[in-house]
Amino acid sequence: MYSRIVRAAIEHNLLYNGAMRVWTVGPMFRYERPQKGRQRQFHQFDAEALGFEGPDVDAEQIVMLSRLWRNLGLEGVELHVNSIGDAPDRKTHRAKLVAYFEKHAGSLDEDAQRRLHSNPLRILDSRNPAMQALIEEAPRLLDHLGEAAKRHFEELTRRLTEAGLTFQVNPRLVRGLDYYNRTVFEWISPNIGAQSTITGGGRYDGLFAELGGKPTPACGFGLGIERVILAMQAAKLTASFEPDAFVAHAGEAAARAAWQVSEKLRDAGLAVVLGPGGSFKSQMKKADASGARYAVILGDEEVSSGTLTLKPLRGAGAQEALGLQAAIARLASRSPDS
Secondary structure (H helix, E strand, C coil), rough: HHHHHHHHHHHHHCCCCEEEEEEEEEEEECCCCCCCCCEEEEEEEEEEEEECCCCCHHHHHHHHHHHHHHEEEEEEECEEEEECCCHHHHHHHHHHHHHHHHHHHHCCCCCHHHHHCHHHHHHHHHHCHHHHHHCCCCCCCHHHHHHHHHHHHHHHHHHHHHCCCCCCEEECCCCCCCCEEEEEEEEEECCCCCEEEEEEEEEECHHHHHHHCCCCCCCEEEEEHHHHHHHHHCCCCCCCCCCEEEEECCCCCHHHHEEEEEEEHCCCCCEECCCCCCCCHHHHHHHHHCCCCEEEECCHHHHHHHEEEEEEEECCCEEEEEEEHHHHHHHCCCCCCC
């Protein structure tokens, strides 16, 4: 997905007026045989920051995802971070890595032997239990960072700590393509099998130049929507929408007023469901079932007096007649008994 976004940015000169944040969402397809938690066709959400060089934007994306897990109620999702440095750092580390694995060539599995000289960094990704002790003793890229990459990673981890995030520095978290650099991260759920990563991301400062554009820093992440759903199902979570208000109305004049009131409430940033009209009794049942905190009631009396009747549906509180602005203030307080 990164390459498509970067190609579009180059072709349409999207960064002419400066750095920008973009996002995409849509279907994706895999060629290889899917494992548990991986579908042949899946859906992915991507968020990218193009033209931003500092670790602050890396941290911004990671913290944004942390907030998403909280909002979804997902607990136990682990954050793993690492730095894969810059190209000269990886070149130095690669030579040491090849030399190390060559000394232990007899212990390498078929996949590691194939990657030894083409992409030795990916050997660190191996899930083969027989390889783990060998991999643990391999030279660490973190120990070969240049000063610029080292400062970048130190600032990133400082910002994550200041944001109150718990994270694990995982030296085995790598990327196999040369255009990746510095920050790499993954959010991992313990509940969805071996393919436990629900979001992965990092910095890819080399991709613009590789695709024929001007050298441009960039970072982003891809979120597997089906994997997040699997994690929610494993945690017995269900998605829900609980509006601030359900607008019930009866009568032709009230129907027109209810539509206008609903739009004004939405303009104020409130989530509103406009009722279908008809009897107040049936609409109040729908209001209660919607999960709304309040029912906003409009009938002939309210239309003639220019007021709204607010009825709390959750918690304590008395029904009262209010003007529009007072009603907005009450709804915006997010407390049904304030």
